Amino acid sequence: MKKALLLLICWRVFSCYAQPIDTTSRLAATYFKEAETAAKNQKLWAIDFYGPIMFVDQQSRITYANMPDSAGILKKDGEIYKGFLPKDVMVANTALHWGGRLWSVILWPLPQNHDDRLNLVMHESFHRVQVRLGLPMHNPTAAHLSTLYGRIYFLLELQALRDALSKPVNQRQNDLTSALLFRAKRAALFPRSFGNERLLEMNEGLAEYTGVMLGRPKDSIIQHLYQVIAHAASRQSLIRSAPYITGPIYGYLLYQQNPEWTLKIDSNASFPALTAANYHLQIPADQLDKEVDRRSDQYDGKTIISCEKQKEAIRQKKFNDYVSGFTKQPVLTIKLIPQNFVFDPNNLFDLGEYGTVYPTAQLKDSWGELIVSDNGVLMKDWAVITLMVGEGTSVNGQVITGKGWQISLNHGWKMIKIDELHYKLAK
Numbered sequence: 001m002k003k004a005l006l007l008l009i010c011w012r013v014f015s016c017y018a019q020p021i022d023t024t025s026r027l028a029a030t031y032f033k034e035a036e037t038a039a040k041n042q043k044l045w046a047i048d049f050y051g052p053i054m055f056v057d058q059q060s061r062i063t064y065a066n067m068p069d070s071a072g073i074l075k076k077d078g079e080i081y082k083g084f085l086p087k088d089v090m091v092a093n094t095a096l097h098w099g100g101r102l103w104s105v106i107l108w109p110l111p112q113n114h115d116d117r118l119n120l121v122m123h124e125s126f127h128r129v130q131v132r133l134g135l136p137m138h139n140p141t142a143a144h145l146s147t148l149y150g151r152i153y154f155l156l157e158l159q160a161l162r163d164a165l166s167k168p169v170n171q172r173q174n175d176l177t178s179a180l181l182f183r184a185k186r187a188a189l190f191p192r193s194f195g196n197e198r199l200l201e202m203n204e205g206l207a208e209y210t211g212v213m214l215g216r217p218k219d220s221i222i223q224h225l226y227q228v229i230a231h232a233a234s235r236q237s238l239i240r241s242a243p244y245i246t247g248p249i250y251g252y253l254l255y256q257q258n259p260e261w262t263l264k265i266d267s268n269a270s271f272p273a274l275t276a277a278n279y280h281l282q283i284p285a286d287q288l289d290k291e292v293d294r295r296s297d298q299y300d301g302k303t304i305i306s307c308e309k310q311k312e313a314i315r316q317k318k319f320n321d322y323v324s325g326f327t328k329q330p331v332l333t334i335k336l337i338p339q340n341f342v343f344d345p346n347n348l349f350d351l352g353e354y355g356t357v358y359p360t361a362q363l364k365d366s367w368g369e370l371i372v373s374d375n376g377v378l379m380k381d382w383a384v385i386t387l388m389v390g391e392g393t394s395v396n397g398q399v400i401t402g403k404g405w406q407i408s409l410n411h412g413w414k415m416i417k418i419d420e421l422h423y424k425l426a427k
Contacts, residue, residue, distance in 0.1 A: 130206070330389040330423065
């Protein structure tokens, strides 16, 4: 009895000093197991797909990882590793070099829905391995997808793809030909920026295709793609987010015809060429305008054109407001040096020759850190950014605060007035 009592007392004493495993760590461990299972069963890419993954709470910087870092910041916590990511490391859903590894980073909390969550983790896992697959990361914008006819022919292409998805594999030729004709029409109308669609699709498009294929049950994929198509017209912006739509659609159409298509591509691949080759399509390019006009009625073209013309008036007003704010009002212009830029690909606004407006963003550079929560920052050629400096802009020590944005300057930097309309940063 005394021996049993002594053992009980010892157990209680030691349990008081034992470190309890965070319940969030247990949840993260479950998510890592989901990802590992999906990655180990995949046959899309000839590579070991499961690797370093971090879940990061953007506010607290608490990080949950499936393996340790080289500096020992992440400590063992049950089945995973946990710690605080240094403040100088910018985080987003992306691939990130840190702590001696290349990580797939996903912001915490992850989606509660299992399929959405695993879709996201597999998407970011692709970004971690894509360079090893010979598929470089390209991040341009397809500016023409903000224009009236750029959007019209994009949405017509999606309707043709939807009809193709609804038919047996051997009955898709007509709809796929229509889709590629609508795409060819965009190429003819916008030769300068059209090539960026391919670059984006071979980056984000392949990533989202991977996410869909590895993250969702096979019998739910077509319904998921139908929903993606149905919501495309209501998206705030397409200039950077379009490949999240077309990538999984073309990818799945190719998969149903040739499940191993991803094993044979390189950085020069394109969805139109792959689709034409795998489905044996003959595209009547010499009769492009005639064929596009004839086929548009098959995909509710009149309704699409009418709806997009109504949206165009709203877009044009927003365009004019941005141009006025960035060219006729006081602005702060900053040249970028070693930049680290995080943004939302779903809300970008093309401003033509002036650049691209990022309504929300975070940027770190040699001069400090910029956080944009509203009103937007204008970027030109990834080399210069412009911020509106209106009434109410204030300077408090090393912090500059404007409408919807704030800059925390590094030591020695300050804002200097050039003239009534122009400011710059100087050291």
